[in-house]
Amino acid sequence: xxxxxxxxxxxxxxxxxxxxxxxxxxxxxxxxxxxxxxxxxxxxxxxxxxxxxxxxxxxxxxxxxxxxxxxxxxxxxxxxxxxxxxxxxxxxxxxxx
Numbered sequence: 001x002x003x004x005x006x007x008x009x010x011x012x013x014x015x016x017x018x019x020x021x022x023x024x025x026x027x028x029x030x031x032x033x034x035x036x037x038x039x040x041x042x043x044x045x046x047x048x049x050x051x052x053x054x055x056x057x058x059x060x061x062x063x064x065x066x067x068x069x070x071x072x073x074x075x076x077x078x079x080x081x082x083x084x085x086x087x088x089x090x091x092x093x094x095x096x097x
Contacts, residue, residue: 001035001039002032002035003028003031003032003035004028005021005024005025005028007028008024008027008028008031009024012024012027073086
C-alpha cells in the first residue's frame with residue numbers, strides 16, 4: 001500500500017489539520033516508510049507466538065486500601081488553618097442565591 005499527497009490531504013482535512021503542500025509531500029513519504037516497515041513485519045512467521053499485550057507480566061504494586069483509625073485527631077485538627085469544633089472550615093466556593 002502506498003499513500004500519495006492527495007490521500008494525505010484528505011486525512012489531514014478529516015483531522016482538521018492545515019498542511020502546506022510541502023508538508024503533505026513530506027508526510028506522504030514518512031507514512032509510506034512506516035507502511036513499508038509494517039509490510040516487512042507481515043512477512044514474519046508468528047504462527048507459534050502466543051498473543052499478548054505485554055512482553056513481561058505486570059502486577060499491581062499498590063497496597064491494599066484498608067480503613068484505619070487515626071489516633072491523633074486533635075493534632076490533625078490543629079494543623080488546619082480554620083476549624084469549627086471537630087470539622088475543617090473551608091471557604092465557600094459555590095455561589096448561590
